[in-house]
Amino acid sequence: IVVYYLGKPEAIKTNHELAEIVAKKTNQALIRWLEEQIRTAQTIARDPRVVDVTLSPADPQKRAAAQQFLSQMHALHPYYENIPLAIKFAEDQTISIDVQGDQKVVGNGNFFIDTVGGKTIGKCGPQFTYIKNVFAGKPYFISEVYPSILRGNPIFVVAAPILHHGQIIGATIVAPRMDYFTEYFVEKSVIGTTGYLSMIDQDGMFISHPQKNLILNPKGRDLVQPVMDKIAAGESYFLSDFAGTPKVYYVEKLTTAQFHMEDSWYIIFCRGYDEVLAGVFAFLFKTFISMLLVAVAVTLLVYFLTRSLISKPMDKLTVAADCVTNGDLRVKIDTGGSLNEVGVLSRSINNMTQSIREQTIKIREAVHTLNATAT
Known part of the structure; x- marks a missing residue:
């Protein structure tokens, strides 16, 4: 704990x-x-082909040149959803752009060229945050993350203004x-x-x-x-x-x-x-295992020490006591100079055995003397 x-x-x-x-x-x-x-959005916005097509969005040659450039940029950045250009017009101004035979009406803030086959031309508008902020003079603007108007998948937009003689004429959009x-x-x-x-x-x-x-x-x-x-x-x-x-x-x-x-x-x-906390639990587990191993080692050490210092000497004492009980007074316990309780007890038993042996010898000598006198 x-x-x-x-x-x-x-x-x-x-x-x-x-x-x-x-x-x-x-x-x-x-x-x-x-x-x-x-930087990518601003670089695209400064390109002369982008400026030219924004000034003349319906010009076929300028559209072709800008389209080629934008497609190349898209190929270099395949993680972009689209690289469209938006036009800045007066509120009531519009143009018509032919997209594979279909006429798309493009007004203020709408895309007039893109890199997805014209699928987003005519879309977007000045109400979108990135168009509104760039048209208001921001050097760039990063939008919120929102569903793509092309496929509905999540994207965000970085927009940069397209300038001509210091005037904002449109916006470049890159959409990661x-x-x-x-x-x-x-x-x-x-x-x-x-x-x-x-x-x-x-x-x-x-x-x-x-x-x-x-x-x-x-x-x-x-x-x-x-x-x-x-x-x-x-x-x-x-x-x-x-x-x-x-x-x-x-x-x-x-x-x-x-x-x-x-x-x-x-x-x-x-x-x-x-x-x-896994590291703490791992440390606790290792600590528990270590303590368990230490406990086992201590137990074994105590066991062997007890056996060496107490059990074996006590076994010798038991054998000696059995010998004395059976009348063998010649037994002598080797104390090895031990000063612990078992050693003291061993010496006491040796002294007792020695005393009994001496008393027995004296008794035998007395009996022998009495027998000799009686004869």
Whole structure:
């Protein structure tokens, strides 16, 4: 019990240090990765082919040149869902874009070119957070995680303004898929058998989790609500339940203060409470086995010492006593100079036997003298 209560705080402290390292390293890697996405979006936005097609979105030659460039960029970044361009128009201004024989109406904030075969042309709009913020003058903007308008799978968007002579004429969008995001940042960060990373947004929605079915799933938000309550209370390292299982959590926050982004994201490292304390239990087991072995060794030592110091001498005493009982007074016990109780008793028996032997000799001599006198 003492070992358990002494070892438990140390195990929790060690896990805290490990969790902090994993979460902070992941946070740093995530920051660098987001910065890379921002640079990519801004690089695309500055390309002359992108600027030209945004100025003349219906020009076939300019569309072909921009389409080729965007497709090449998409091939270099296969984890993007799409790389579309959005146009900035007056509220009532529209154009018509031919998409494989189908005329798509494109207005302010709509996509007018993409890298998915025109499937998203005419979609999006100024009400989307990333379009609204970029058109308002932000140098870039990172959206919330939301279902893709193409396939419904979870994505987020990094948008950058397309400028011409300092004026915003449109926006470049890159859309990383969350499944890649999860594989890159979450699934590779497994510690032990129960330790893993996940990410939630400020609304308590999973945006990355090893169980991908929990991403953007309201059921996941219900499961993580106790964790969100702890975060809201200002705690960063705590014990909480997840689906009925006690887990130890460490939380690292990626805030909107670091980036132009819609939501704050939380990087969460969690590990099963039982696994955290497994080291203590293992130590207790080893301690128990060690103590058991020591106890057995001590018992055997006491046994052999007792047998050597007491049992064997007592056996000699018993044999000597039997000899005396049978009339053999020549027996003498070897005490070996022992000063313990058995040695003292052995010498006493030797003295007693010697005394009896001497008395017997005297009696025999007296009897012999009497017999001689009588004769």
